[in-house]
Amino acid sequence: MIVLEGVSKDFVMKGRVVQALKNVNMCIDDGDFVVIVGKSGSGKSTLLHILGGLLSADSGKYLVDGVDVFSYSAKQLAMFRANTIGFVFQQFYLVPYLSVYENIKLPLVYGKHLEHEAQIMSYLQVLQLDLWKQHLPHQLSGGQKQRVCIIRALMNRPKLLLCDEPTGALDHQSAQQIMQLLKVLNRSGMTIVLVTHDLRYKSLGNRLFRVDNGMVCECKI
Amino acid sequence: MQNIKWLYLYCKKYGLRWLLCCLSMAIAVVCMCLISYISYVVQNALLEQVSLMGTDLLMGYLDRTDGLLDTFVEDIEQYGEVDRYSFVGSDIFYFEQNVYDLKFVENSYFDLYQMEIGSGRLFYDFEDEHVVVVGKDLANTFRLHDRILYHNQWYTVIGILDSVSESFYGNDNTCVFVPYRFYDSSHTQLLMKSTDEVFTKQYLSYYLDMYAIEYEIFCQSQIKEAMKLLLELMEKVLYIIGCVSFVVSMLGIGNVMLFSVEQRKSEIGIRKAMGASDFSIFIQFLLEVCVMSVVGYVMGMVLSVLCILLFSWYLDSHFHLTISMSLYLLLMCLGIGSIAGVAPAYLACKKDVVDVLSV
Ligand SMILES: Nc1ncnc2c1ncn2[C@@H]1O[C@H](COP(=O)(O)OP(=O)(O)OP(=O)(O)O)[C@@H](O)[C@H]1O
Ligand SMILES: [Mg+2]
Numbered sequence: 001m002i003v004l005e006g007v008s009k010d011f012v013m014k015g016r017v018v019q020a021l022k023n024v025n026m027c028i029d030d031g032d033f034v035v036i037v038g039k040s041g042s043g044k045s046t047l048l049h050i051l052g053g054l055l056s057a058d059s060g061k062y063l064v065d066g067v068d069v070f071s072y073s074a075k076q077l078a079m080f081r082a083n084t085i086g087f088v089f090q091q092f093y094l095v096p097y098l099s100v101y102e103n104i105k106l107p108l109v110y111g112k113h114l115e116h117e118a119q120i121m122s123y124l125q126v127l128q129l130d131l132w133k134q135h136l137p138h139q140l141s142g143g144q145k146q147r148v149c150i151i152r153a154l155m156n157r158p159k160l161l162l163c164d165e166p167t168g169a170l171d172h173q174s175a176q177q178i179m180q181l182l183k184v185l186n187r188s189g190m191t192i193v194l195v196t197h198d199l200r201y202k203s204l205g206n207r208l209f210r211v212d213n214g215m216v217c218e219c220k221i
Numbered sequence: 222m223q224n225i226k227w228l229y230l231y232c233k234k235y236g237l238r239w240l241l242c243c244l245s246m247a248i249a250v251v252c253m254c255l256i257s258y259i260s261y262v263v264q265n266a267l268l269e270q271v272s273l274m275g276t277d278l279l280m281g282y283l284d285r286t287d288g289l290l291d292t293f294v295e296d297i298e299q300y301g302e303v304d305r306y307s308f309v310g311s312d313i314f315y316f317e318q319n320v321y322d323l324k325f326v327e328n329s330y331f332d333l334y335q336m337e338i339g340s341g342r343l344f345y346d347f348e349d350e351h352v353v354v355v356g357k358d359l360a361n362t363f364r365l366h367d368r369i370l371y372h373n374q375w376y377t378v379i380g381i382l383d384s385v386s387e388s389f390y391g392n393d394n395t396c397v398f399v400p401y402r403f404y405d406s407s408h409t410q411l412l413m414k415s416t417d418e419v420f421t422k423q424y425l426s427y428y429l430d431m432y433a434i435e436y437e438i439f440c441q442s443q444i445k446e447a448m449k450l451l452l453e454l455m456e457k458v459l460y461i462i463g464c465v466s467f468v469v470s471m472l473g474i475g476n477v478m479l480f481s482v483e484q485r486k487s488e489i490g491i492r493k494a495m496g497a498s499d500f501s502i503f504i505q506f507l508l509e510v511c512v513m514s515v516v517g518y519v520m521g522m523v524l525s526v527l528c529i530l531l532f533s534w535y536l537d538s539h540f541h542l543t544i545s546m547s548l549y550l551l552l553m554c555l556g557i558g559s560i561a562g563v564a565p566a567y568l569a570c571k572k573d574v575v576d577v578l579s580v
Pocket of ligand 2: 044045046164
């Protein structure tokens with residue numbers, strides 16, 4: 001169970017204050033598939049970064065199973081990211097000099113619940129990447145890269161999978177595939193938070209949040 | 222271990238830049254090795270020269286007209302600490318339009334310099350005859366039993382010396398040696414060998430003062446000391462110059478690492494998002510520089526050995542590269558590498574994930 005209580009975040013840029021998040025209250029149950037929509041610049045990514053332990057808020061509480069993540073030390077935060085969170089980004093962020101396989105195994109170095117070799121292989125097979133595992137990222141298409149990123153995010157068996165516009169750089173068909181994949185993962189019990197521009201996917205999850213100018217409210221699907 | 226594997230894969234893609242960094246380190250290593258080798262060669266050559274002058278030799282310019290000097294020498298022989306001595310006089314003479322050095326010496330002179338006869342004989346058995354012995358380099362000019370005219374007097378060549386190394390006082394290989402009894406100038410040199418130079422010097426000064434003889438004393442060991450100091454100074458200066466090459470390579474490596482950190486910031490971001498701690502990022506980059514230093518060191522050592530082998534073959538000298546020097550250079554490489562790597566690695570590990578990932 002993930003709870004945000006009165007979370008606010010300001011960015012100060014050259015004396016100008018941008019309120020990226022204003023008093024956000026959210027409660028995500030285990031196994032939820034949360035879709036977050038909102039205009040550009042409304043604060044969706046900021047929210048996701050806070051959920052992922054990459055950013056700390058100015059005020060409020062972030063409780064994961066009752067423990068306040070904001071009180072963690074830098075080291076504990078790293079552990080939290082390594083063992084609890086999976087990230088998928090719009091720009092993939094694959095390490096360019098590592099092969100697909102090496103990229104996928106990257107989280108295993110930092111985390112402690114380790115996925116088995118056999119599991120990696122079956123992921124690769126299911127996502128039709130088994131022929132590409134020795135290739136370098138620049139030899140893959142966008143859709144393939146994003147599938148690699150998703151497998152990578154799954155390596156530490158995350159409690160919470162955070163996807164920041166995972167289909168932003170993909171064509172509709174590849175996007176569809178990725179979304180189906182997320183759906184399948186959710187059905188197997190994983191909690192997913194998906195940020196998207198594309199309103200077509202707003203009914204993909206079981207809950208929908210709208211972010212507007214730093215304020216978050218839950219909507220009916 | 223994982224870090225090494227990543228580094229290997231990184232190098233497979235971006236190896237050239239990396240290799241150039243190693244090379245700059247390697248060149249610094251080669252510089253140091255060559256400096257060590259060259260100063261060894263120079264030092265050896267010069268010190269060999271100095272030691273050939275005979276250890277603990279004293280020399281003075283003395284006036285012998287009043288006979289005091291002879292009394293003095295008698296006293297020295299009786300009570301002094303001097304092992305051997307020889308009066309030496311010098312002049313030049315002309316022969317077939319060439320000028321030759323002439324040295325009037327006593328038999329003991331050859332002992333002082335450990336000069337051996339090559340062919341013929343030394344003066345010992347020729348009490349009153351006018352004879353000369355010539356240095357090795359004159360063997361083709363004068364032959365045994367040739368006759369030389371000097372001051373209207375014919376001298377017979379009775380011996381040709383073996384080669385001796387050039388000494389500090391001139392090249393004895395090109396000298397013609399005449400028995401001292403034919404010397405008729407008023408100023409003479411006295412060469413002495415003693416076991417205790419400082420004592421002998423004091424002792425001689427005391428006597429010479431007593432006899433009111435004007436003199437100058439040159440101690441070989443003083444010259445040797447001065448030379449050694451000079452050589453050590455030269456070596457130090459060379460090493461400092463070598464260190465400059467290390468500093469240059471340090472700047473180069475630091476520069477490349479900074480660039481690399483900048484280029485790989487999305488990698489740093491994603492690693493952090495996946496749970497890498499600051500420390501593990503720091504270690505990853507620092508290790509990279511350290512491996513770079515070690516590879517540079519190994520390349521440098523291989524190059525150095527090749528260079529020194531080539532030089533020692535060319536200069537016909539010994540191969541010289543000490544183990545302590547190699548270890549010292551390894552430490553130096555690691556030290557310089559770490560210094561160059563710390564700042565970039567620190568910058569890398571302190572990069573803010575959100576900043577890096579939202580470019
Ligand atoms: N590191 C930062 N420094 C300063 N301001 C920032 C920073 N990150 C975000 N902001 C500001 O916070 C606000 C919210 O940004 P955020 O990235 O969360 O928007 P978003 O909803 O993800 O937009 P998009 O859909 O375009 O990705 C923006 O006005 C942005 O300018
Ligand atoms: Mg965004």
